[in-house]
Amino acid sequence: MADVRQMYRQILIAPNHRDYQRIFWRASPHEPLKEYRLNTVTYGVASSPFLACRSLQRLAEDEGESYPIAKRILLSDVYVDDVVTGCASLEDAQQAKSQIIALFNRGCFQLRKWVSNKSELLSDLPAEVCLTGTVSLDESDSKTLKVLGLKWDPTSDSFLFEIKAIDRICTKRSILSELARIFDPLGFLSPVTIHAKSLIQKLWILGIGWDQTPPDEVIRAWNTYQTQLLQLSQLRIPRKITCENVRSYELHGFADSSETAYGAVIFLRVTDAKGQVRVFLVCSKARVVPLKRISLPRLELCAAVLLSDLYLFVRDSYLSRISFDATYFWSDSTVVLSWLRSPATRWATFVANRVSHIQSITTIECWHHILSGDNPADICSRGQFPNEILHNSLWWTGPQWLSQDRDSWPSSLGTTSPDEGVIVNMEARKLVALVTELHNSERIDEPTVFDDLISRHSTLPKLINVLSYINRFINNSHSPLHANRNKFLNNVERHTALMQIVKYVQNHEFKTEILNIKSNKPLLKPFRKLNPFLDEQGVLRVGGRISRSGLEYEKKHPAFLPTNHQLTFLIIEFIHRNYCHPGINTTHFLLLQQFWIISAKRAIRNCLSKCVHCYRTNPKPVQPPMSDLPSFRVNQVKAFSIVGVDFGGPFRIKLGPHRGAKIDKAYLCLFICLATKAVHLEVVSTLSTNGFIATLRRFVARRGRCNVIHADCGTNFIGARNQLSSLMEQASNAEKIEFKFNPPSAPHFGGVWEIQIKAAKSHLYRVIGDQVLTFEELTTLFTQIEAVLNSRPLCSISSDPNDLSALTPGHFLTLEPLTAVPDQDLTNVNINRLNRWQLLQSFHQNFWSRWKHEYLNSLTQRAKWTKDSKPLNIGSMVIIKDENRSPLHWPLGRVTNLISGADGVARIAILKTATSQQIQRPLVKLCPLPIEQ
Structure with a gap:
């Protein structure tokens, strides 16, 4: 047994990853903080154990060919930084030790704490790298947790348990604590530890708290158990x-x-x-x-x-x-x-x-x-x-x-x-026998056992298996001496059952054609081209023109199936699922190997449209028609009295004009008047709620108080609901502002400001390119972009020089476009003040008159979303669209409520997800599953 010396510190981290291991450190509280970058694998990082073990494995892969014994030991007998192995003889152990040392040296690892049950094996190693005495096999670094631990005595080559007496009050907490201290991975002491586990379970059943006093019988049993634990030191x-x-x-x-x-x-x-x-x-x-x-x-x-x-x-x-x-x-x-x-x-x-x-x-x-x-x-x-x-x-x-x-x-x-x-x-499984009588019914209109079987089973294999077992039961009842006792069904039984039910469906759906064939009467045109006939089992099959080919019988003469029948649907679905969900043409080709479906592609298309697996790869969302514009978009109101707000960015900025200044982020906050489309741009340093409130105060100070603010459900608006309730309500109460939020994941509800964010970014990137501006420079540039956006025409521009200039949002702010050429200085001209004021009023009223007649008429037509898709119902199962994941991983939800607009059309739904969470989503983000009949 040996230990790798400072294994983590011997493994270098890739240079491009070392910046993630920066730390602050000082030797004493009186010294200034210093920043260090750790170049090696570091304790406490989640990836460190993997990196260390993977490095040892890579060492074995790269250098192990020269050291085969050490390679095997390194791959199978190493736990973190401990090498624990053994050999059958001293000679083999000497060879293994030499190879292990050499292999670890190739990776710049040093082995220490050598210990062996054969002292002569370590005689050539320095004394400072060898251990004497017993070795603890408990990996815990805390000495207080080694009260009861499995140890190894190299001298006697035996395992032993170190037991120390601990005087603690008997509680459920102390019993569990003492039990957890026993390190017995091989279960040598299972009969002993099961006593403590039984006591814990008994206390759990009694409902005893962690620090409550247990019953006397439990205390006596625990005291006896704890006293005798000391005797395990003799083991x-x-x-x-x-x-x-x-x-x-x-x-x-x-x-x-x-x-x-x-x-x-x-x-x-x-x-x-x-x-x-x-x-x-x-x-x-x-x-x-x-x-x-x-x-x-x-x-x-x-x-x-x-x-x-x-x-x-x-x-x-x-x-x-x-x-x-x-x-x-x-x-x-x-x-x-x-x-x-x-x-x-x-x-x-x-x-x-x-x-x-x-x-x-x-x-x-x-x-x-x-x-x-x-x-x-x-x-x-x-x-x-x-x-x-x-x-x-x-x-x-x-x-x-x-x-x-x-x-x-x-x-x-x-x-x-x-x-x-x-x-x-x-414990035998209960068996229920279903006795069914099969007979020919003259009254085909009455439901029979086949109709019941087809309607009760949702897959073709299950239907065929049930009918096959019914047939086997009937055959075994008629011929007990030759009964089929096989555990599983064979292909002959399944094919017989399939043809049996196909024949029944044909007799029900093609009754006229079968009677005409039997009486040699002419057939209808679709059947006449196929030259149908009845085979020996009475199944209606295609005659065709390829009877002399070398194809199999069922491929030359496929059986007829009707277009709209549940059996046809089950067969198409089975082929479609069994062959990895192919398209219409491939599914049709596979069906022709055994069946000829009347109007096959229509039946296949109808079946495949109900395949949930195929639908989930390309789901189609609900698209309600575009609603009428709200009243504040089509009525005369003061500029910026009803606004929409949104954030854009981030944009890189320098924290100073000097060279080497740190790079930070800034964001664009856009306010847009929902009546005149005038915009107001602000540069914001953070996306927090406090940052937005400060921006709102600057906007109100420069443009005047607004009545209503429309916004999306960004985290700085509504993500932290409690913070919004406190900070935003304080701000709105002070300014008498009402906030209205769009549904989550519905950016098209705020298209009027989304397009302006896009336009502002477009102007910015064309001007600055890759330049990094300061905060003041970016503020100046956005102010200029604001002037450009407020000078864009609201209607199409006429090429006639006699027509008036195009109406712009700037006319409602400064009576002219913000980028207009300066007028002649008329300050020395004497004009009656009243006439001048009336003139300005006339200008203003003229702009609003043009706004009504020119701009509003351009909003009449709906550019898209003119057709209404199939409406959703409460209780419908839908796929919730998520742009951050692939369609197959989009979650499912059930519609619990629908929110309709002023026109009575629902555009928002309340959903219940698989985790019982209630969420709100627009209908354009919902794809109804094709499971409703």
């Missing part, structure tokens, strides 16, 4: 479980259960060349019974499951070291053995699941019966105090006959008593 368990010149290895597993716990224990039986037998305890595991009451036979079965899993762990652990010649499993429950000897499908769900699990790991030939007195697992299921287990040979070496020849082993497989037979049969 010495040999580490080595093999011997020289081994002839055979055998694994023997035992399982048992009591009313309080169940457990499993595994022994290794080793036979040497002289025929001497030695038995070693390998490991064990014990669990308390569930709180829910379970019968004792079921608990015995749970113990058998635990034994199977424990065997799987042992087998995989020794796979590269020991080859087991035989494996035996022992149980004293004849009920469990009876369950295991039968197929899992025979039993009820609880027993069937566990029997199936056991049978998937073990074989029934390995299971044997044992008397309860010889079962070591009985000890770990009932528990023992420390003084009882110290010298219990049944626990440490198994039953006496296990060390003897096989002639002395129990030979009986166990006989089931009448009472136990009743218990066995109580």
Whole structure:
């Protein structure tokens, strides 16, 4: 055993990742803080254990060809930074040690804390890198947590337990704490620890609090248990479980259960060349019974499951070291053995699941019966105090006959008593026989058994299987001597059932055509081209022109199917699902191998449109028609009295004009008048609620108070609901402003400001390119962009020079576009003040008159969303569109309520998700599943 010296500090981090490991440090509180960058793998980082272990694996892959023994040890016998391995001889150990040191040196790793049960193996190593005394196998770094820990004594090459007395008041907390201190990974002390686990469960059932005083009987049992724990310090368990010149290895597993716990224990039986037998305890595991009451036979079965899993762990652990010649499993429950000897499908769900699990790991030939007195697992299921287990040979070496020849082993497989037979049969699966009479009905219009079968089954295989078993039952009833007792259906039975139900559907749907064929009367034109005929079973098939080809019979003469029938739908759906959801043409080609469907593509298209799997790859959202414009968009109001607000960015800015200034982020806050489309741009340093409120105050100070603000559901507006309720309401109450929020994930509700954000960004990027501006420069540039946006025409521009100039948002702010050429200086001209004021009023009224006649008329037509899709209903299942994930991962939801607009058209839905969360989404983000009939 050895330890890698400072393993983390020997592994360098990629240079481009080292900036993520910057820390502040100072040796004392009086020194200034210094910033350090850690270049190696660092303790406390989540990725560090993986990086360390992966580095050792890479070392073995790159350099292991020269050191094959060390490579195997490095890949299988290293736990984090500890190398724990062994060899059969001292010579092999010397070679392994040399290769290990050389291989680790190739990776610049140094090994220390060497310890071995053979002192001569470490004689050539310096004393400072070797350890003396016992070695703790508990990986905990805290000495206070090593009160009870598994240790290894290299001198005697045995495991021991270090026990220290701790005087604590008996509570549920202290019992659980003491139990957690016992480091027993192999289960040597399972009979002892199960006592404490049973006490914990008892306190849990009684409802005792963590620090409440338990009942007296629990205190007495715990005091006895805690006192005797000190005796475990005398325990010495040999580490080595093999011997020289081994002839055979055998694994023997035992399982048992009591009313309080169940457990499993595994022994290794080793036979040497002289025929001497030695038995070693390998490991064990014990669990308390569930709180829910379970019968004792079921608990015995749970113990058998635990034994199977424990065997799987042992087998995989020794796979590269020991080859087991035989494996035996022992149980004293004849009920469990009876369950295991039968197929899992025979039993009820609880027993069937566990029997199936056991049978998937073990074989029934390995299971044997044992008397309860010889079962070591009985000890770990009932528990023992420390003084009882110290010298219990049944626990440490198994039953006496296990060390003897096989002639002395129990030979009986166990006989089931009448009472136990009743218990066995109580877990049998209940079978319900369905007796159905098949007959030819002259009255085809009446529902028959075939109609009932087709309507009750949603998949073709299930329909065919049910009908096949009905046919088998009828045939077996008619010919008991030649009854078919096979467990599974064969292809002939399935094909017969399929043709039987196809024939019934044809007789129902193609009654006229079949009668015409039988009476040699002319057929209708669609059938006449196909030259149909009735085969020997009476199935209507296509005659066609390729009867002389080498194709199979059903490919040359496919059976007819109607267009609109449930059986046709089931067959199309089966082909579509079975061949990985192909398209219409491929599905049609596959169907032609056996069936000819009238108007096939129409039937296939109808079926595929209802395939949920295909729909989820390309879902189509609901698209309600575009609503009328709200009143504040089409009525004369003061500029910026009703506004919309949105954020854009981020944009990179410098925190100063000097070279080397730090780079930070800034954002654009856009206010737009919803009547005149005038915009107001502000530069904001943060997206927080406080940052928005400060921006709002600047806007109100420069443009005047607004009455209503429309915004989306950004986190700075409505994400932190409590903060908005306190800060925003204070701000709105002070300014008498009303906030109205659009539904979540509905940017098209705010298209009027989204397009302006896009325009502002477009102007900005064309001007600055890759330049990084200061905050003042960015503010100036956005102010200029604001002037440009407020000078854009609201209507189309006329090319006639006699027409008036185009109406812009700037006319409603300054009576002219904000980018207009300066007028002539008329300050020295004497104009009557009243006439001047009336002139300005005339200008203003003229602008609003043009706004009504020119601009409003341009808003009459709907550019898109003119058609109404199928409306959603309350209770509909929908796919919720999420642009951040692929369509197959979009979540499902159920519509619980619909919110309609003033025109009565619903455009918002309240949904309930799979996590029972109530969310609000626009209908354009919802794709209804094609499951409603």
